Amino acid sequence: MDRNAGGLEGPFRRMSAAESPSSDAPSRAPTRRALAKQQTRGRILEAARRLFSEHGYEGATIRDIAAAANMSTGAVFANFADKYDLFRDILEIETEHAVEIMRAAAVGGANVEDVLLRMFRVSFSHYEGLLPLARASFAVAISPQGLALVGGECIGRFFRLFREPLDAAVTRGELRGDCNIQLLNEMLWEAYLSNILKMIYQGVSPQAALERARAQFSVLLAGCRVF
């Protein structure tokens, strides 16, 4: 029973930096107990991430996750209220990471289309290696229970990310000021998601997804352009 008790990988390593120590002692180093707790959470998240990727959201049980993390279900529940809570943490970490690399990729884009293409390109390559987890995330995000829990915050980050180049384009006079930016913002998210879904369910390559995005932009931006 010594499966995968090893170190943290990928985005979970950043957890320790992202999570501040207890609120009553913000400037001091975390206590040993707090550190141990963080480590436990990290181990659970790592195991959960792997099982959700392999079996989907419904297919992975708390019991399986506990076994894979080499701990009791009680220990899992001491750290997370339920499976949604656990999944939400994973999704938040993933989203933060994705938005970060997309925003970085956008720097230096020549115009609104170029900025969006840069963002989409880096994101599609990123998700190519994470398709099973992306599939589980989408299933949760669209489920009746998941909407309230994971919907708002994570999706909001993408919305704000796509909003920035749109507002900048209006300021520069590339897009008309009187067009419905909010609606365009929403459609961009839907187009973005549809490309990820194509990658997940139809095996579309990141390159083909990007070409698709380029064609989508020309349709979606058509009514808002300044000629």
Add this chain to the structure above:
Amino acid sequence: LSARQVRKEATRQRVLDAARGLFESVGYEGTTVRMIARAAGVSVGSVFTTFKSKREVLSHILHERLDGLHGELNHVASQLRGSTADRLRSIFAIHFAYVSHHPSLFLAYVATTFDGPGEKSEEQRQDSRLWKILHGCLEDGRTRGEVCPHVDITLVTDLLLAAYVWTYRLVAREDADVDALSQVMDRHIGLIADGFTPRPDAAA
């Protein structure tokens, strides 16, 4: 039919009836196979000899409903008048009105079909029927000169479906009614129509 087949079919119907009732009263997630078996008056084993999983029961129930819907949409699509955008709006309005009777059930179905590894999702089959109806509507629009010849109709159809999948979430998240849903979808169709309508000012 042999006596055995008759019995099997009767069990199947009882399981489906029981599941319909439970999915509607306690929801898909809250319903267990054991509850379905109890309500149907059969053993848990009998449920599993008839259906592979709870998910398969749900998918069977929704397919029955969607068959009716797609038949109706096909019929209506051929009789629509007005601009291409208006026709698209009508198709979605009918669709929303139909599925809104069981919003959370339909949403649970969409979610389960997107979850987990494995087989091609049934949702894609269902989607493709709506997809064909929308695609046909756009092709008609092109013959009437309302859809720019340079625009990729397949791409536009995909965008419409992308907007639809996302808009549908509103039902569960905000408890939106059919009218609210249709209004949101109408705006999205408007934006997409701006992209496919021939533009005299951009001809140069």
